[in-house]
Amino acid sequence: xxxxxxxxxxxxxxxxxxxxxxxxxxxxxxxxxxxxxxxxxxxxxxxxxxxxxxxxxxxxxxxxxxxxxxxxxxxxxxxxxxxxxxxxxxxxxxxxxxxxxxxxxxxxxxxxxxxxxxxxxxxxxxxxxxxxxxxxxxxxxxxxxxxxxxxxxxxxxxxxxxxxxxxxxxxxxxxxxxxxxxxxxxxxxxxxxxxxxxxxxxxxxxxxxxxxxxxxxxxxxxxxxxxxxxxxxxxxxxxxxxxxxxxxxxxxxxxxxxxxxxxxxxxxxxxxxxxxxxxxxxxxxxxxxxxxxxxxxxxxxxxxxxxxxxxxxxxxxxxxxxxxxxxxxxxxxxxxxxxxxxxxxxxxxxxxxxxxxxxxxxxxxxxxxxxxxxxxxxxxxxxxxxxxxxxxxxxxxxxxxxxxxxxxxxxxxxxxxxxxxxxxxxxxxxxxxxxxxxxxxxxxxxxxxxxxxxxxxxxxxxxxxxxxxxxxxxxxxxxxxxxxxxxxxxxxxxxxxxxxxxxxxxxxxxxxxxxxxx
DNA sequence: GCCGCAATAT
DNA sequence: AATATTGCGG
Numbered sequence: 001x002x003x004x005x006x007x008x009x010x011x012x013x014x015x016x017x018x019x020x021x022x023x024x025x026x027x028x029x030x031x032x033x034x035x036x037x038x039x040x041x042x043x044x045x046x047x048x049x050x051x052x053x054x055x056x057x058x059x060x061x062x063x064x065x066x067x068x069x070x071x072x073x074x075x076x077x078x079x080x081x082x083x084x085x086x087x088x089x090x091x092x093x094x095x096x097x098x099x100x101x102x103x104x105x106x107x108x109x110x111x112x113x114x115x116x117x118x119x120x121x122x123x124x125x126x127x128x129x130x131x132x133x134x135x136x137x138x139x140x141x142x143x144x145x146x147x148x149x150x151x152x153x154x155x156x157x158x159x160x161x162x163x164x165x166x167x168x169x170x171x172x173x174x175x176x177x178x179x180x181x182x183x184x185x186x187x188x189x190x191x192x193x194x195x196x197x198x199x200x201x202x203x204x205x206x207x208x209x210x211x212x213x214x215x216x217x218x219x220x221x222x223x224x225x226x227x228x229x230x231x232x233x234x235x236x237x238x239x240x241x242x243x244x245x246x247x248x249x250x251x252x253x254x255x256x257x258x259x260x261x262x263x264x265x266x267x268x269x270x271x272x273x274x275x276x277x278x279x280x281x282x283x284x285x286x287x288x289x290x291x292x293x294x295x296x297x298x299x300x301x302x303x304x305x306x307x308x309x310x311x312x313x314x315x316x317x318x319x320x321x322x323x324x325x326x327x328x329x330x331x332x333x334x335x336x337x338x339x340x341x342x343x344x345x346x347x348x349x350x351x352x353x354x355x356x357x358x359x360x361x362x363x364x365x366x367x368x369x370x371x372x373x374x375x376x377x378x379x380x381x382x383x384x385x386x387x388x389x390x391x392x393x394x395x396x397x398x399x400x401x402x403x404x405x406x407x408x409x410x411x412x413x414x415x416x417x418x419x420x421x422x423x424x425x426x427x428x429x430x431x432x433x434x435x436x437x438x439x440x441x442x443x444x445x446x447x448x449x450x451x452x453x454x455x456x457x458x459x460x461x462x463x464x465x466x467x468x469x470x471x472x473x474x475x476x477x478x479x480x481x482x483x484x485x486x487x488x489x490x491x492x493x494x495x496x497x498x499x500x501x502x503x504x505x506x507x508x509x510x511x512x513x514x515x516x517x518x
Numbered sequence: 519g520c521c522g523c524a525a526t527a528t
Numbered sequence: 529a530a531t532a533t534t535g536c537g538g
Contacts, residue, residue, distance in 0.1 A: 279528090279531050303521065318520085323532060326523070 003065050003135045015128030016041040021067040023053040023082075024094075033068070033119050040125065050078045057085050064089060065131045068124075070117075071095040071102060083109040090130035094119060280320045289313065290324060299332070 008014060020042050024030035027048070034044045045064065047053045053069060071079040071093050083091055083106065093106040096117040103114040112130045115123050282290070293310035294302040304322035311321070 282530085305520070319532075322521080323530095327530085329522085 003131050005135050008132060008135050013041075015131070018042045018066065018128055018131065019064045020044050020127070021053065021056055021064040021069075021089075022046045023048070023050070023067070023069040025049065025070060025072070029117065033124070036119070036121050036124055039121075050082060053082060054085060057082070057089060061086065061088075066127050067091045068115075068119075068127070069093055071097070071106065073097050076102065076105075080105065080109055083111055088134065090134045092127060092130065280316065280324075282324060286313065287324075290321070290328070294325070294328065 011017075020037055022030060022033060022037070022044050024033060024046070025048055030046050030048070034046055037044045045056065047056055050072065053067070057064070057067065067089055069079065069082055069091055073095065079093070083093070087110070090112040091110070092113045092115060093111040094115045094117050095102060098116060106114050112134070113127075280286070289311045290307065293307045296310060297303075297306055302325065304318045304325055307325060308316060308318050308321045
């Protein structure tokens with residue numbers, strides 16, 4: 001791995017000294033970029049053609065923390081080839097050609113980001129985030145201690161600045177770090193269970209793949225123990241609501257059965273008319289179905305009865321859906337309100353916005369894409385059409401189970417902002433947003449859906465998809481511009497802030513972007 | 519009777 | 529904390 005989580009913890013002045021491989025055929029542009037990067041105290045290695053870049057990557061692995069490679073307008077294939085050379089090196093693609101298809105293709109092939117030239121300081125400033133993400137995403141499980149100590153370290157070293165905005169950055173980092181490409185809680189447990197042969201199901205793979213970036217949230221880290229038994233004994237089925245533990249009947253269900261029904265729904269009937277209904281567990285799969293139904297109907301036309309009909313989940317009631325829809329709408333409202341909050345706008349965001357995801361979703365409210373391509377430019381009708389921001393899956397795994405919380409100190413105002421995917425090649429959520437962020441999206445073409453529909457590998461970093469597959473993804477994305485692109489950094493979420501608070505970190509994080517003033 | 523919303527119960 | 533339920537106006 002180019003840069004491990006441990007490396008980061010010992011990296012006192014991170015991101016100073018970040019080694020950047022730069023490929024830009026235009027010497028003038030290269031000089032400009034180099035100069036900007038050097039101002040941020042990054043170390044730049046320039047090259048002017050693919051060959052040179054390829055050789056640099058292959059011959060000196062570990063020498064670079066991140067690569068910024070220009071897409072060759074005359075020979076795209078050459079550029080795309082570079083994307084498959086190193087799965088550990090986060091590669092940011094750039095181009096002065098404003099082509100959505102190319103951008104999508106880069107992302108689909110594993111680029112962590114696409115930046116339209118010219119590369120302003122703002123666009124370059126946060127490239128270190130990809131290094132963090134890569135480092136932690138390559139770790140089996142980003143452990144809290146690592147994150148906490150990294151943060152603590154940053155606090156100790158640089159706690160000189162103001163609070164609010166820097167804090168956003170720090171919490172954002174933590175959020176990024178927490179993203180787990182493989183899914184941490186349930187999906188991992190499910191996979192583990194399947195390895196042990198305790199059960200088998202055609203859906204099991206979908207489940208584990210789809211949960212990847214989305215099926216995690218801060219909370220999940222603290223419930224593993226409790227969810228383990230649950231998962232092993234009652235593996236979650238695709239689209240199948242789960243009853244809460246205490247309400248389950250003693251009879252184990254057949255994992256292959258009841259694909260579209262609520263497990264244990266019979267309990268509802270046998271318990272008598274007065275018994276309080278069993279709670280529906282809006283697990284990621286079920287939520288995804290819900291979101292897909294809502295998006296299929298259009299947020300403005302989604303009513304409980306129709307959503308229920310589209311979901312086709314046996315045992316689910318209109319009331320269940322209505323209740324969920326109510327929360328879903330409230331969540332969106334929250335996000336939209338925040339979107340109007342200008343506080344975030346000056347923070348360059350590394351995401352291509354897209355959805356709604358994060359289920360793994362939609363768009364972080366105050367999220368400003370930082371891909372060099374403005375959302376309005378790429379998707380000019382986004383907001384005008386319906387007045388709604390792109391749907392962002394603010395829940396779904398990662399976001400899943402995170403409804404807006406209230407009452408946590410002064411950071412409250414940033415809660416709920418999140419994106420879906422985070423530098424994850426198409427696969428996702430959500431995100432979930434992305435989206436479902438890593439992660440995911442939630443529209444009918446959230447990352448997970450895309451992944452599932454096209455049978456994408458869990459990580460394009462591991463496996464180059466067929467041309468055909470990439471084309472499909474690109475086309476699908478262009479056909480549904482409101483859906484999230486496979487990339488999106490997550491902004492700080494309330495859950496993160498809450499966790500920070502829980503860890504006793506209440507001071508302002510140090511400024512950790514590359515352009516800290518002296 | 520369905521819908522959406524808010525308050526309240528579990 | 530997450531859902532369900534209830535009540536009310538439309």
